[in-house]
Amino acid sequence: MSAGFMALRSLCGRELTRFSRQPARIVASIGTPAIIWVVLASGLGGSFMLRAMGGEGAGVNATSYGAYLVAGMAAMSAVFTSIFAAMSLIEDRAEGFLQAVLVSPAPSWAMVGAKVFSAALVASVQSGVIILASPLAGVSLDVASVMVALAGVAMMALGITGLGLALAWKVNSTSGFHGVMNLVLMPMLLLSGAFFPLSGASSIMAVLMKINPLTWPSELIRTALLNGAGSTTVWQWGGSAAFAVLGAGLGLVVMGRGRGE
Amino acid sequence: MDHLGVSALMTAAQQPMTNNDAGTTSGALAVSVRGVKKTFAGSRARRGVAAVPARVALAGVDLDIGRGQWVALLGPNGSGKSTLLKILATVARPDEGDVSILGRAVVKGGGGGVEELSVVRRELGVAFQAAALDPLLTVRENLRTAAALFAMSPSRAAEAIARVSESLGLNDRLDQRVSTLSGGLIRRADLARALLHGPAMLLLDEPTTGLDIRAREEFFTALVEARRRMNGGAAGGGGLTIVLSTHQMEEAQLAQRVVLMHEGRVVADDGPEKLRRALGRTVIRCGERVEAGGVDPAEVLRGMGLTVTVQPLGEVLARAGDEREEDATRRVRSAADRLIELGVAVQVAPPTLGDVYMAMTGRSLAGGGEDGQMGAGEAAKKRGGQR
Incomplete structure (x- = not known):
C-alpha cells in the first residue's frame, strides 16, 4: 500500500473513532433531521397536495409531504454532517493535531480525503437510518433505490465537505465558519428541492433551484426513493458527481497551497 | 537557579558528544540557513480595532547546525525563534534567503526548493508549543496514526511504539485517552509522537510551555534518555540533531550550543559555558x-x-x-x-x-x-x- 493510502486509511479511522466517541454528535445529527421531518410532515402535510410532479420531481401521484420530505431530510443530514466534518479542521488546528499532519510526509490529498470520505460515510449511515424509516411515511423501498439514494447522499457530502474544508482552512473561529456555512448552505439546501418541489416555485426561484449544485444530488435521492433507481437521469448522476469532484478538488487545492505544495 | 537539575542533565545531554561546545561531531550539516528574512503583514484599523503594523520576524538570519548537535534558540517572545523553527519544519516559508535541511535545499531565494518537501519531512520530528495529539484518542491510537503518516507498517509501528514508550516512561499510559493525562504526560506523549519514526533531526518549539518545574524536568530527563538511546543505535551520521526553541535559560543550558535571538537576528552563538564566561x-x-x-x-x-x-x-x-x-x-x-x-x-x-x-x-x-x-x-x- 502506498504511503498516501496508508495515511488516508489511518486518518479516516481516526475521524470515525472521534465520531463514535461523541455520542451527542451522533444523536444530534440523526435527531435533528428526524424531528424536523416529523414536525414538518405532520404540521404542513395537510396543506400540501403534491400532484404529478413531472421530470424534475418525484413524478408520483398524490405523494404525501412526509414521503416527499424523506429525500430532503437525507440531504439535510448530509449537509449537517459535512459542516461538522469541515469544522473539525478548525478543531484539529486549535487542538494541535493538524500540526502533526502538516509536518509529516503524508500528502495533502490524504488529509482532505480522510475528511471528505469519512464525512460521506457518516452522512450515508445517518441518512440510511432516515431512509430506512421512510416506509413509515408510505415510501416503498428496494435495495437498488436505497443504494442510489445513499450514493446521492455521499456525493453531496463529498462536495460540501470539500467546500467547507477550503473555507475552514482560511477561517480561525468555529463561530465564523458556522456563520458563513449557514449563510451559504441553508439557502442552497432550501433551494435544492429538499422542502418544496421545483415545479411549484416562482420563475425566479425555479432558475435559482436549477443552478443550485445541491439540486442534483437532492433530486437524485428523491427520484430513487420515490420512483425507483431506474428513474434517475444521467443529468442527476453527472451533476452530483461533478459537484462532488469540484467540491473535494477545491478543498484539496486550497489546503495543498496553504501547505506550500 | 538549577531548577531543572541542569548540572546532571547537562552531563547526560552532552554524551556521547564531544566537549567542543559549538563544534560539530561530523562534517555534514543538518541545517544551513542563509540570509533568511520573514515579515508578517499588518492589518488596517477597522471598527474600533487598532491597526497592526507589519512585523519583521526574521531580519536576515545565517545559521549552520552540524549533524548530531543539540542547539538551543534562546530569546524572548517575538525574537523570531519560533518563526525560524517553523521554516526548518517546512511549514512556513521565508520571504528571502536559502534554507537547506539535512543536505537538501528546501528554500531557494525565498521560493520553493529543489527537493520534495515530503522527502525532508520524513527525516524530521517536530513538537510544537501545543501537543499535536488528538485528545479523544488514546496515546496508542495517536501514535499509530502518527506512524501511518510516516508510512510505517503496522508491525514496525508496534515495535516503535513499544520502544519510545519504554524510553519515555509511557508504557502504562498507552491505552489512556490523551484528554485524561496530565500536562507533563501529554508533552511526553507528544515527544514520543515526534520520535516515533526515528527522525534525523528533532525540532522542539517551546515544548514545556505551561508545565511546572517538575514536569519540565521530567520532560528533559526523558528527552536526554531518548536521545542517548537513539544515538546508541545510530550507525554514523552523527546521531539525533536537536533544535530547541525556548525562552528558559535553564533549558537552553542543556544544549551544546546556544543561539541568542533578538528582534529577528542572531546576536550571539556559542556554547553556553563560553557565552556565560x-x-x-x-x-x-x-x-x-x-x-x-x-x-x-x-x-x-x-x-x-x-x-x-x-x-x-x-x-x-x-x-x-x-x-x-x-x-x-x-x-x-x-x-x-x-x-x-x-x-x-x-x-x-x-x-x-x-x-x-x-x-x-x-x-x-x-x-x-x-x-x-x-x-x-x-x-x-x-x-x-x-x-
Whole structure:
C-alpha cells in the first residue's frame, strides 16, 4: 500500500473513532433531521397536495409531504454532517493535531480525503437510518433505490465537505465558519428541492433551484426513493458527481497551497 | 537557579558528544540557513480595532547546525525563534534567503526548493508549543496514526511504539485517552509522537510551555534518555540533531550550543559555558534603580569602571569586562560592597544566559521592559545603558 493510502486509511479511522466517541454528535445529527421531518410532515402535510410532479420531481401521484420530505431530510443530514466534518479542521488546528499532519510526509490529498470520505460515510449511515424509516411515511423501498439514494447522499457530502474544508482552512473561529456555512448552505439546501418541489416555485426561484449544485444530488435521492433507481437521469448522476469532484478538488487545492505544495 | 537539575542533565545531554561546545561531531550539516528574512503583514484599523503594523520576524538570519548537535534558540517572545523553527519544519516559508535541511535545499531565494518537501519531512520530528495529539484518542491510537503518516507498517509501528514508550516512561499510559493525562504526560506523549519514526533531526518549539518545574524536568530527563538511546543505535551520521526553541535559560543550558535571538537576528552563538564566561566569573544584578534616594546604582557602577547594562524597566547588570579573572572578580566584589554601603540591594552571582542576553541586547530574557515600538538600541541610549 502506498504511503498516501496508508495515511488516508489511518486518518479516516481516526475521524470515525472521534465520531463514535461523541455520542451527542451522533444523536444530534440523526435527531435533528428526524424531528424536523416529523414536525414538518405532520404540521404542513395537510396543506400540501403534491400532484404529478413531472421530470424534475418525484413524478408520483398524490405523494404525501412526509414521503416527499424523506429525500430532503437525507440531504439535510448530509449537509449537517459535512459542516461538522469541515469544522473539525478548525478543531484539529486549535487542538494541535493538524500540526502533526502538516509536518509529516503524508500528502495533502490524504488529509482532505480522510475528511471528505469519512464525512460521506457518516452522512450515508445517518441518512440510511432516515431512509430506512421512510416506509413509515408510505415510501416503498428496494435495495437498488436505497443504494442510489445513499450514493446521492455521499456525493453531496463529498462536495460540501470539500467546500467547507477550503473555507475552514482560511477561517480561525468555529463561530465564523458556522456563520458563513449557514449563510451559504441553508439557502442552497432550501433551494435544492429538499422542502418544496421545483415545479411549484416562482420563475425566479425555479432558475435559482436549477443552478443550485445541491439540486442534483437532492433530486437524485428523491427520484430513487420515490420512483425507483431506474428513474434517475444521467443529468442527476453527472451533476452530483461533478459537484462532488469540484467540491473535494477545491478543498484539496486550497489546503495543498496553504501547505506550500 | 538549577531548577531543572541542569548540572546532571547537562552531563547526560552532552554524551556521547564531544566537549567542543559549538563544534560539530561530523562534517555534514543538518541545517544551513542563509540570509533568511520573514515579515508578517499588518492589518488596517477597522471598527474600533487598532491597526497592526507589519512585523519583521526574521531580519536576515545565517545559521549552520552540524549533524548530531543539540542547539538551543534562546530569546524572548517575538525574537523570531519560533518563526525560524517553523521554516526548518517546512511549514512556513521565508520571504528571502536559502534554507537547506539535512543536505537538501528546501528554500531557494525565498521560493520553493529543489527537493520534495515530503522527502525532508520524513527525516524530521517536530513538537510544537501545543501537543499535536488528538485528545479523544488514546496515546496508542495517536501514535499509530502518527506512524501511518510516516508510512510505517503496522508491525514496525508496534515495535516503535513499544520502544519510545519504554524510553519515555509511557508504557502504562498507552491505552489512556490523551484528554485524561496530565500536562507533563501529554508533552511526553507528544515527544514520543515526534520520535516515533526515528527522525534525523528533532525540532522542539517551546515544548514545556505551561508545565511546572517538575514536569519540565521530567520532560528533559526523558528527552536526554531518548536521545542517548537513539544515538546508541545510530550507525554514523552523527546521531539525533536537536533544535530547541525556548525562552528558559535553564533549558537552553542543556544544549551544546546556544543561539541568542533578538528582534529577528542572531546576536550571539556559542556554547553556553563560553557565552556565560564572556561576562566573567561574577556579575552584579540590582533589582531596581534608586534615583529618588539620590543613588543611581548604574552611575556608581560606571564610576567604578564596570560595564553596565540597564534594562528598560530599570534592572541593572554590571560586569568587569575583559581582564584577568581574578582582577575582574575583585572589582565586581568591591563595587558590590560599595552599593551595599549605599543601601542598594545587590546580587553577586555567576552570569547566566539571561545575563548574557541582557548584556547583548539591553533587554530582559523574560520579555520584561518591552518598550512599545522602541528598539533595544534606542531604549538603551535613552536609559544611558550599554556603555
